[in-house]
Amino acid sequence: xxxxxxxxxxxxxTCLADAFSxxxxxxxxxxxxxxxxxxxxxxSQTCCGQPAFNSGNRKEARAMARKFLLSFPDDGYIVTxxxxxxxxxxxGYPVLFRDEPRTLTRARAVGERIFELSQFLVDVLGVTDPKxxxxxxxxxxxxxxxxxxxxxxxxxxxxxxxxPGVEFVEMEESDRCCGFGGVFxxxxxxxxxxxxxxxxxxxxxxxxxxxxxGDLGCLLSIGGLISRVGYPVKAIHLAEILVGKTGGLSxxxxxxxxxxxxxxxxxxxxxxx
Amino acid sequence: MExxxxxxxxxxxxxxxxxxxxxxxxxxxxxxxxxxxxxxxAFPEFEATRERxxxxxxxxxxxxxxxxxxxxxxxxxxxxxxxxxxxPGQAREIAARIARDEGVTLAVKSKSxxxxxxxxxxxxxxxxxxxxxxxxxxFIIQLAGEAPSHIIAPAVHKTRxxxxxLFERHLGEPRTxxxxxxxxxxxxxxxxxxxxxxxxxxxGNFLVADTGSVVIVTNEGNGRMGTVLPxxxxxxxxxxxxxxxxxxxxxxxxxxxxxxxGQTISSYVSIVTGARRAGDPEGPERTHILLLxxxxxxxxxxxxxxxxxxVRCAACLNACPVYQSVGGHAYGWVYSGPIGAVxxxxxxxxxxxxxxxxxxxxxxxxxxxxxxxxxxxxxxLELRSDAREQGLKAPGEIAAMKGYAGVMKRAGLLEAIxxxxxxxxxxxxxxKGIAGLPYPFSGWTxxxxxxxxxxRPFRKRWKIQRGVTR
Ligand code: SF4
Numbered sequence: 001x002x003x004x005x006x007x008x009x010x011x012x013x014t015c016l017a018d019a020f021s022x023x024x025x026x027x028x029x030x031x032x033x034x035x036x037x038x039x040x041x042x043x044s045q046t047c048c049g050q051p052a053f054n055s056g057n058r059k060e061a062r063a064m065a066r067k068f069l070l071s072f073p074d075d076g077y078i079v080t081x082x083x084x085x086x087x088x089x090x091x092g093y094p095v096l097f098r099d100e101p102r103t104l105t106r107a108r109a110v111g112e113r114i115f116e117l118s119q120f121l122v123d124v125l126g127v128t129d130p131k132x133x134x135x136x137x138x139x140x141x142x143x144x145x146x147x148x149x150x151x152x153x154x155x156x157x158x159x160x161x162x163x164p165g166v167e168f169v170e171m172e173e174s175d176r177c178c179g180f181g182g183v184f185x186x187x188x189x190x191x192x193x194x195x196x197x198x199x200x201x202x203x204x205x206x207x208x209x210x211x212x213x214g215d216l217g218c219l220l221s222i223g224g225l226i227s228r229v230g231y232p233v234k235a236i237h238l239a240e241i242l243v244g245k246t247g248g249l250s251x252x253x254x255x256x257x258x259x260x261x262x263x264x265x266x267x268x269x270x271x272x273x
Numbered sequence: 274m275e276x277x278x279x280x281x282x283x284x285x286x287x288x289x290x291x292x293x294x295x296x297x298x299x300x301x302x303x304x305x306x307x308x309x310x311x312x313x314x315a316f317p318e319f320e321a322t323r324e325r326x327x328x329x330x331x332x333x334x335x336x337x338x339x340x341x342x343x344x345x346x347x348x349x350x351x352x353x354x355x356x357x358x359x360x361p362g363q364a365r366e367i368a369a370r371i372a373r374d375e376g377v378t379l380a381v382k383s384k385s386x387x388x389x390x391x392x393x394x395x396x397x398x399x400x401x402x403x404x405x406x407x408x409x410x411x412f413i414i415q416l417a418g419e420a421p422s423h424i425i426a427p428a429v430h431k432t433r434x435x436x437x438x439l440f441e442r443h444l445g446e447p448r449t450x451x452x453x454x455x456x457x458x459x460x461x462x463x464x465x466x467x468x469x470x471x472x473x474x475x476x477g478n479f480l481v482a483d484t485g486s487v488v489i490v491t492n493e494g495n496g497r498m499g500t501v502l503p504x505x506x507x508x509x510x511x512x513x514x515x516x517x518x519x520x521x522x523x524x525x526x527x528x529x530x531x532x533x534x535g536q537t538i539s540s541y542v543s544i545v546t547g548a549r550r551a552g553d554p555e556g557p558e559r560t561h562i563l564l565l566x567x568x569x570x571x572x573x574x575x576x577x578x579x580x581x582x583x584v585r586c587a588a589c590l591n592a593c594p595v596y597q598s599v600g601g602h603a604y605g606w607v608y609s610g611p612i613g614a615v616x617x618x619x620x621x622x623x624x625x626x627x628x629x630x631x632x633x634x635x636x637x638x639x640x641x642x643x644x645x646x647x648x649x650x651x652x653x654l655e656l657r658s659d660a661r662e663q664g665l666k667a668p669g670e671i672a673a674m675k676g677y678a679g680v681m682k683r684a685g686l687l688e689a690i691x692x693x694x695x696x697x698x699x700x701x702x703x704x705k706g707i708a709g710l711p712y713p714f715s716g717w718t719x720x721x722x723x724x725x726x727x728x729r730p731f732r733k734r735w736k737i738q739r740g741v742t743r
Contacts, residue, residue: 013731015681019691020724022731041735046681052674054635056657056666060678067682095654148637177594181634188282188632189716190289194598195634196721224721227706 006038007125008076012114014085015047016216017237024216027243028081028117034243035125037079045071050088053096055183062096069093069106077124078114081239083146083214084182086116091149116146116214117239122155128162132244135165139208140238141199141222142175143215156214156238166241169206173199180221196221203233212238274389274420278605278617278626285632288599294430298600301429305591308535309642316531326524327646330582333515337573340482340515341564347485351547353560357512358391361567365396368507371561372402375505377471381463383489383496384408385476386424386585387565388509389607390620393474404474405466407495409459416443422601422609424587425533430600463495473499473557477510478584479525480562483518486546487562490529490539497543506545506557511565513573513581519544525584528644532586568620577652580615582645587612589639589649595632604629611639615652623656627665630656669713688733694726 009032013025029039049064068089072078080086093107121127138160146152160168179185179195199222203211211226211233213219223235277284288294313319333340345355356371358364368391372380380397382388382404394404406415410428414421416439421427428436433450440446446458467473475496479488487508489496500506516522522544530536549556572581590596590610601609606617606626614633618626630653639649660666680686698707706722709715717723735741 015687018731019694019726022727022729022734025731026734041732041739041741043732043736043741044684046684046687047677049678049681052678054654054657055631055670055674056654056659056661057671057674057678058658058661060674063678064681071684095651144634144636144638148641175638177634177636177638179594179634181636184631184634186714186717188285188595189719191285191595191598191632192634192717193720194289195594198594220724221721224706224718224723227722228708228720 006036009037009039009120010072010076010078011039011041012045012048012072012078012080012082012085012089013041014080014082014216016220017081020220021216021237024081024237024239027237027239028079031117031121031130031239031242032079034131035121035127037077037125040073042071042073048085048088048092049096050085050092051182053088053092058096061092065093065096065107066103069103069110072110076113077120078110079117079120080114081117081214081237082216083116083143083150083152084217086114086119087145087149089114116150116152117242118156118159118214119150119152121242122158127159130159130162130242130244132163132242133165134163134241134244136210137167137169137206137208138210138212138241139169139171139203139206140174141171141178141203141211141213141218143213143218144175144177146214147175152214156212159238159242160212163241163244169208171202171206171208171211173202176202178218178221180217182217185221192221193225196225200225200231204231208233210234210236210241212236212241214238274392274607276606276621276625278621279628280605281603281628281632284603284605285599288603293432293435294600297430297432298597301423301426302591302597305426305534305587309532309588309591310535312531312535312537316527316537318527319531322524322527323644323646326528326584326644327582329516329521329524330645331579333517334513334573334578334581337512337515337570340517341512343482344480344485344515345564347483348487348547348562349485351485352550353485353547353562355562355564357564357566359566361391364391364509364563364565364567365393365399367563368393368509369396369400369402371505371507371563372397372400372472375472375559377402377505379466379470380404380472380474380507381407381466381470381495381499381503382411382474383476383491383493383499384411384421384427385474385509386421386607387476387511388474389421390567391509391565393509402472405463405470407463407466407499408491408493409456409495412459412463413439416440420602421607423590424585424608424610424612426587430602467495467498467502470503472505472507473501473503474507474509475499477508477514477562478529479522480510480515480564481519481522481544482515484546486519486544488522489543489545490526490541491543492534492536492540494541497541500543500545500557501555504557505559505561507561507563508545509563509565511567512569513583529584529586532584532588532642532644572619576655577615577619579647580612580619580652582647583612583616584645585612586644588642588644592638592642593633594636594638595634604632611649611653612647615649615656618656623659623663624665627660630660684732688730691726691730692733695728695730698726699728
């Protein structure tokens with residue numbers, strides 16, 4: 001994969017990653033550049049409006065969606081390290097603007113151009129080898145919106161399997177919801193936690209040192225539980241595995257070798273310092 | 274059945290602490306789901322059949338009046354008496370009147386969710402009629418004085434020990450932990466009821482327009498006995514259950530048992546057409562069909578009409594991680610799981626059940642398995658939006674969303690807030706995960722850490738690294 005012309009890509013870094021895991025955004029840029037993308041970052045972007053939309057607050061969601069549509073250029077790809085944010089733009093925006101024909105047309109066009117990272121790498125750039133020197137035993141959690149919303153199932157697995165140092169193991173119920181669900185985890189935290197616990201059980205059963213996913217939201221919940229209990233496994237975003245250690249950016253990945261259980265509440269989940 | 278859907282939060286907390294329930298849920302829903310997946314995998318025409326079923330149902334909804342009129346005409350032609358109830362109150366009145374007019378004092382009833390909807394048993398008891406549930410699961414929960422917690426397995430939340438204790442107390446049977454023995458006890462007890470009951474009550478899975486038949490799909494012989502042995506048969510069915518032709522039935526019979534329990538076909542499929550005719554060897558002397566509107570024609574007019582395609586297979590319950598975590602009673606009415614979260618607010622009014630549409634992570638597992646392709650997550654989202662528009666959202670949530678949108682409309686403001694959060698975060702947590710967020714977020718960190726905001730968010734990093742400002 002060595003295109004002559006750089007491929008213009010706008011990075012939609014997502015508000016969650018911006019605030020809690022900037023390393024994920026940086027890793028995404030590095031991986032995209034590795035495969036010939038000319039990455040630009042529209043700095044006026046904020047949030048796609050998913051929390052408002054998913055909780056039924058459409059007025060606010062529309063305001064954010066409008067802002068999103070204005071923040072990105074009229075052409076080129078938009079790539080994001082988040083399956084749920086991509087799905088929001090692709091499927092949520094047409095619902096939000098169903099009574100506004102002009103905005104709807106624009107929203108649909110943007111929806112055509114937006115891709116989640118692994119989907120973009122595999123389906124658009126045709127990447128077969130991510131050229132990552134990451135090493136360790138890794139299991140993968142299908143985020144609901146990436147899998148069901150965007151239909152991305154094989155791309156992340158293909159990439160993980162292609163990394164020589166990665167021993168990839170499937171967990172049971174990999175496509176089962178982790179319980180995060182955005183606002184759901186605030187409204188019904190106990191049910192949410194119960195679901196996360198089941199997910200973490202499945203992760204631990206694989207004996208993997210890392211659990212990865214294409215959605216930071218899921219990792220927030222899974223990683224938060226792992227951190228609280230001190231389980232011997234690390235939650236890490238797919239972009240950080242793809243960029244590998246030489247990316248040198250992911251503090252998260254760098255200290256991931258230490259898998260000692262620690263007392264509750266003392267393990268830092270997110271990178272970003 | 275009593276309604277307490279808005280207590281979902283409280284109900285679910287109770288359910289999470291109920292050890293026996295948790296055990297039972299893990300066991301049963303998992304088994305149903307595994308059987309369903311295997312049955313679907315072994316049925317290559319699943320997708321095509323599903324598509325056809327969805328199309329037939331959509332056609333039914335487009336011409337419900339016509340198909341219903343045809344059904345009523347054909348059923349009456351064959352000797353059935355058809356009643357239509359606009360609302361639950363009217364349905365109860367009609368049911369009680371039928372029982373009184375027919376001189377019934379004991380009725381045996383097979384499983385029917387529609388009858389739960391109108392509190393059928395209470396209505397008949399009010400008219401001096403004893404109603405005995407004859408489905409094993411329903412029989413058990415009737416003894417326990419409870420409501421069903423699953424569409425196809427009403428006593429899914431009970432263990433065999435609990436059942437044996439119930440049989441000991443109410444039927445005077447000795448304690449046992451053998452399932453066949455428990456089944457035999459129930460059978461002995463119910464046989465006597467079947468023979469002395471004046472009326473058999475059933476639900477109906479399908480109403481066939483071109484023949485006027487009521488189709489009942491069951492796994493227990495009680496359904497058939499109830500429609501054949503007693504002098505009178507009453508079927509209580511929602512109007513949306515109509516299908517155009519008998520020839521359409523196989524399409525649904527291929528999907529329903531597979532989706533419900535993973536069976537290729539259910540043990541019994543009864544096609545009841547009219548009343549007993551001269552020369553018929555068996556069957557009731559009189560057949561009544563009570564058709565329930567009870568909010569359905571209103572649903573038909575609106576954006577949720579496709580929910581009426583539901584065949585009550587319960588596949589969405591078994592696939593739903595929320596249902597699997599809390600069980601059916603948490604949903605506080607007849608229908609539980611994803612179908613309940615959509616249907617209950619539509620049938621009883623959103624203000625009475627606004628908590629239910631929020632009881633989902635929108636993971637989409639339900640839509641994956643629904644044999645008639647109902648877009649359940651889309652409907653949940655739509656209902657949440659309706660809740661906001663009807664003023665049913667907590668003022669706190671609206672204020673939070675407004676504030677959040679206000680910040681997100683301005684990247685500069687967001688950046689400033691991130692900077693403050695970053696400083697505070699590092700200062701207060703010294704780089705460790707946040708173990709206790711303040712109310713109303715405290716629930717989140719009860720058993721999970723929350724990540725610390727980054728000292729230097731990505732936007733800032735990018736500006737510095739690449740020397741860009743916009
Ligand atoms: S909504 Fe679909 S999956 Fe759920 S009970 Fe109805 S038909 Fe079955």
